[in-house]
Amino acid sequence: MNICVIGTGYVGLVTGVVFSDLGNDVVCVDKLSAKIDGLNKGVMPIYEPGLEEMVARNVADGRLQFSTDLEAAVTKAEVVFIAVGTPPREDGSTDLSYVEDAAKGVARALNSYKVIVNKSTVPVGTGDFVRQVIMTNRRRAVDFDVVSNPEFLREGSAITDTLVPDRIVIGAPNRVVAMRLLELYAPLERPMIITDVASAEMIKYASNAFLATKISFANAVANICEEAGADVTQVVKGMGLDSRIGAAFLSAGLGYGGSCFPKDTRSLLHTAQTFGYDFPLLKATIETNEEQPRRFIRKIHDALGGDDLKGLTVGVLGLAFKPNTDDMREAKSLDVITDLLACGATVKAYDPIAIENTRSVFPHITYGANAYEVAAGADALVVVTEWNEFKTLNFERLASIMNRRLILDGRNIYDPETVRRNGFEYHSIGRVT
Numbered sequence: 001m002n003i004c005v006i007g008t009g010y011v012g013l014v015t016g017v018v019f020s021d022l023g024n025d026v027v028c029v030d031k032l033s034a035k036i037d038g039l040n041k042g043v044m045p046i047y048e049p050g051l052e053e054m055v056a057r058n059v060a061d062g063r064l065q066f067s068t069d070l071e072a073a074v075t076k077a078e079v080v081f082i083a084v085g086t087p088p089r090e091d092g093s094t095d096l097s098y099v100e101d102a103a104k105g106v107a108r109a110l111n112s113y114k115v116i117v118n119k120s121t122v123p124v125g126t127g128d129f130v131r132q133v134i135m136t137n138r139r140r141a142v143d144f145d146v147v148s149n150p151e152f153l154r155e156g157s158a159i160t161d162t163l164v165p166d167r168i169v170i171g172a173p174n175r176v177v178a179m180r181l182l183e184l185y186a187p188l189e190r191p192m193i194i195t196d197v198a199s200a201e202m203i204k205y206a207s208n209a210f211l212a213t214k215i216s217f218a219n220a221v222a223n224i225c226e227e228a229g230a231d232v233t234q235v236v237k238g239m240g241l242d243s244r245i246g247a248a249f250l251s252a253g254l255g256y257g258g259s260c261f262p263k264d265t266r267s268l269l270h271t272a273q274t275f276g277y278d279f280p281l282l283k284a285t286i287e288t289n290e291e292q293p294r295r296f297i298r299k300i301h302d303a304l305g306g307d308d309l310k311g312l313t314v315g316v317l318g319l320a321f322k323p324n325t326d327d328m329r330e331a332k333s334l335d336v337i338t339d340l341l342a343c344g345a346t347v348k349a350y351d352p353i354a355i356e357n358t359r360s361v362f363p364h365i366t367y368g369a370n371a372y373e374v375a376a377g378a379d380a381l382v383v384v385t386e387w388n389e390f391k392t393l394n395f396e397r398l399a400s401i402m403n404r405r406l407i408l409d410g411r412n413i414y415d416p417e418t419v420r421r422n423g424f425e426y427h428s429i430g431r432v433t
């Protein structure tokens, strides 16, 4: 099939390369020429395991192209995916201006029947909006259909998530249109669900909001565990073994970050409120998530003896919003480092791949080449992101190089007994200290 993907962000790029890998002819379009130039030279705009190799293979085989020429790409495509950014507005609602621009571009190039697929994360009703924009702006009375096909990939495992998704959701105006997409996804041999357009749009937001709620629930339970002398890691293990609950997304920590959960929960709340429903459950999810880093920061202050941290050095391990990505959007390290600096502490930080992205936010802190460089001379070591390499640090070595043996673990990656046996004071989340 001839496919055009508009937008070479996370979703667009991964979708495009996977469809080309399945044997389709794909043109990925972006208006940022620097990005397209880079991609044409094999430079990936994002860090994602396996992406570069897959792009190179499909470009070499002639199935994958990158271009700024939207008109040419849409003209020859049978299916057009819109996978552009949908940033949040101040009030939590979703800015659809990039979706609108893409739809106008499609309308201008519309030369034959096409299926236009919304893959961007968009509020319910956007399918109708895109349809309307194309109707108004098309130059020829050519027929088209708009489909919602939300994406569920996670950063860091985007290729696998796209090749082996739990489900493929296709929201189409009728079965004939849905069949076009079914055909495209058939080689993956994964469960597919066909719905109307609005339901597919809701599935995406409801899924992200539910996962966010699981995390906030685990964090709320953790906060009670701390008072009650229970261990949240044991509690969620016991809960998760109930197949109706499931173990995933119950890890207590500093709360959820990234470019999706914070934005999508606020957007769904905004949508609900525009329909006159206040969605108190989702509000509580968001509030719990905002409170979680504040509680942790209070722990850091308590352990270090107050709000004045002048003269103290704190080592921060992990900067990205989660492991295996260099993405800093809504990363909890931003809250933690901002507070430490405001209170006068000297901050040394390390992350396996997100240092470059952090430098632009915090140009004046010291960056180490590894965890031990950050720990050397520090009065406290703070774990913010649970990279695997932090899980196996040598405590004897840490004890010998730190100024004070103090670890604050925002992701519960250590066994409290082991840390304490090595002479450390240890604070984590939802476990008795």
Ligand code: UGA
Binding pocket: 121, 151, 152, 153, 154, 155, 156, 208, 211, 215, 248, 249, 250, 251, 252, 253, 254, 255, 256, 257, 258, 259, 260, 261, 264, 321, 322
């Ligand atoms: C999330 C969803 O998992 C994807 O299914 C979805 O497609 C994507 O958003 C999106 O809408 O585009 P992502 O943001 O890449 O994917 O990251 P996740 O792995 O879901 O993690 C989100 C946040 O939750 C991270 O900050 C992580 O540290 C936190 N988290 C996750 C917890 O605090 N506890 C957990 O148990 C799990």
